[in-house]
Structure formats: structure tokens, C-alpha cells
Amino acid sequence: MTSTDTATATQAGAAAPAEAGLKTDLKAAKAAKTPRLRADACRNRERIITAAREIFVEQGAEVPFDEIARRAGVGNATLYRNFADRRDLAHHVTLAVMTSVADQADKAAAEEPDSFAALSRFVHAAADERIGALCPMINDHVDHSAPDIQAAKDRLDAAVTELVSRAHASGQLRADVGAGDLVVALAQLTRPLPGSACLDLEPYAHRYLQLLLDGLRAPAATELPGRATTLEDLRRHL
Template sequence: MSPTTPPDDRRLRADARQNIEQILRAARDVFADLGYQVSIAEVARRSGLGMGTIYRHFPNKTALVERVAIEVMRESLTEVRRALAEEPGSWTGFTRVMRHMTRLRSSQLFPVSRGRAKEPGPELHGIRTELLAALDDLVVRTQSAGTLREDVNASDLVLMLNSIPPRIPDPTDGSPVADLADRHLGVLLDGLRAPGTERLALPAPGRREIDQFFRATHDL
């Protein structure tokens, strides 16, 4: 079974599995480009499938967002763990993770809509907790090596990554016409490198601040 296929789709026909993967690829691009406020109709347009096909596999937008979030966070967790194993404590390993998460727009996929009828499922809650813990480990190891400034934490990284703008869409068809992520990430990394010349205000953010930020700014 493909890693992008929801776990309860083991008995689906090959064409149904292909449709699910096609929907998820389109949804990832749409959410990264335009945010969660975009309608399912845009996902359908980019996937080339009908609305009925999407709702056949994902009963509502929340279910689709949650599945995309799980998929992207799982990829990010894998990359953090690889960097920790292959380049422990190095600045190269740290920037590798930051660039990976920027490419996936992982920071935009931490929250799930607060308008849901029930709390996020255990799979999403579990992978988000694992990813945040791995980012904590990455920060601590890089700081211990003396290359990451000591007054930042993993919550800072999540909020900073979220400040990087999405791809700028063409107003006519929504296709991306400019992507400044790498440029802005370069400025961000320069400010994160030790020792840092500007003293940061305290206190540092935590999980509570992350949740409040997404609720206030994205209604998520």
C-alpha cells in the first residue's frame, strides 16, 4: 500500500488508490500555495477529478486536511531523524532539515481546523508530537555543537517557518509564478546561527503559543 493511501483503503481497486494519491498530491500543492481557506473545488480542479470523486474518499475538507498533514509531518519526521543520525549536531544537518520543511511547507500543516466536530485523531496527534520532539532534539544537539544560537527553541522554528510566504499564485489560474521561500529562509538561517548579535526578548514561545497563533491568524 502506498504511504499516501489512508489505512482503511487496503481493499480498494487500483484505480481508486490512484485517485486518492492524485487527490493528495493536488491538495498538498493547493494548501501550500493558498492556505487552508481554499475550497475543495480548487483541489478538484488541480487534480483533474470531480468533486464527487473527492468526497467519495474524503467525506469533508477536514478529513482531507488531516490526511495531508499526517503525510507531510511523517516525511518531515523521517528527514529530522536522518539528519540526527547522519549529521548529528552539525549546522549542515540543521539547515538540511529547515530547507526540507520549507520545501514541503511543513510549518503550514501543523494545525487542523478548529471547526471540526471532534478532536484530531490519534494518528495526527501522535505524529505531531513525535515531530515536535524530534525538532527539540535537533535544536539541542545543534546548540550543543555551538552553531545554533542558544536562545531559540523548536517552537521558535515552527513559528518562523510559518512566516515564510507561500508561493505567489497567478491571479488568473492559481498557478505559482514566484517562490521566495529559499531567499527568505537564507535570511532566517543567518539570524539563527550562533552566536547571534541581537539579544532576544523573553520568554520563548511554547506549544501553547503555537496553538494560539494558528487559531488567531489562520482560524485553524
């Protein structure tokens, strides 16, 4: 081997670790950047869902996508990158609402030692989700047989049923009221009146809900017609 060959080999040997080190640095930089990009993408997605929930209540489910994007503080391209169409967005808004309401039920059950206080807390928290106004507006855009929607619905049903069962067991909830009765009353009392906007009802919703809760307490002053409605009864007829 000539002196030139030896020098070349030496340079190549020295370059190999340097090149390997550069590749490692690039991989590390890319790995560090990826979680940040994913976090940004997740935040944008959540902002879109939150904005859609608000604007669907205010203006209905047919509101233009550019208004939703503007409310979320993102571009139209970002919105469409996350949600292919209106049904896709309505699907994920529904999931978010159902998950949030179920979370509120679980939290009330875990943090309130008094069973009727837990039920009352849940009812008012669910009203703050504006479910009475939102759900009818987006119902036609949602496939309720979708597995993730069904799973969220089952979880919510179980959480509400647990609250009602505990209140019954403590003797504080009248025996002729079921979880289905509670859900229907909650939906009706938080739904806007014909010709009015959802926001017009908000100052009064919690007042009416407290009247409802007072009427749910045992002992019952009057007998209700029919029998207690379960969530299974509702699912069969809705």
C-alpha cells in the same frame, strides 16, 4: 446398482474435482486481482491528497471539490468515496504534511553528521512543504484533538526538538533560541504577504531562511529579549 447408476456416479465423481479446481482457480484470480485494486485505490487516494495540498495553497481551502478531482486526475465519485467532506480531506492533508515534515527531520538527523547542517537542511525542506501558507488555510477545518493528528504532532515535535538539542549540544546554535522560536520563524518566513499568493514568495523564501539560519548560529551577536521559546510554550498559547 444399474449400469446407468454406475455411469452417473462415475460422472459425478469426475465432475467433483473439476468443480473444485474451477473454484480454486476463481479464488486465485480474485486474490490476484484484489491487491491490484487496492494498490490502484491507494494511488488514487495519494493523488487526491497531493492535489488538495497544491490547490489549497494556490486557491484556499474552499476550492470546489471538482477542481481537486480534476487536478488529481480522478472522478468526483472517487474523491467522495475516499473523503466524505472537506473536513475529512483537510484532516488527511494535514496528516500527510506533518508526516512528511517529520520524515524530513528524521532524514536530516540521520544523514547529516554536522548538527547545524542537519538543522539547516530540515528548515529548507520544511519550507518546500509550504507549511507557512498551507496550515493557516486549512486550520479551521481540522480537529487538532483527533488522536492521529495529535500523534503526528507529537512525532514532529520530538523530531524538531532533537535537531535543536543536537545543535545546542554542539555549541553551534545560540543558547537563547528554542525549538518554538525556530518553528514560529519558519512559519512566518514562508507565509505569503497580505494580498499576494503563496507562489509569489517562493523565489525568496529560501533566501530569507538562510538569513534566519545565519542569525541562529552561535555565538550570538546581540542578546534576544525574553527567553527561548519551547514547543510546549507554543502549544499553550495557540
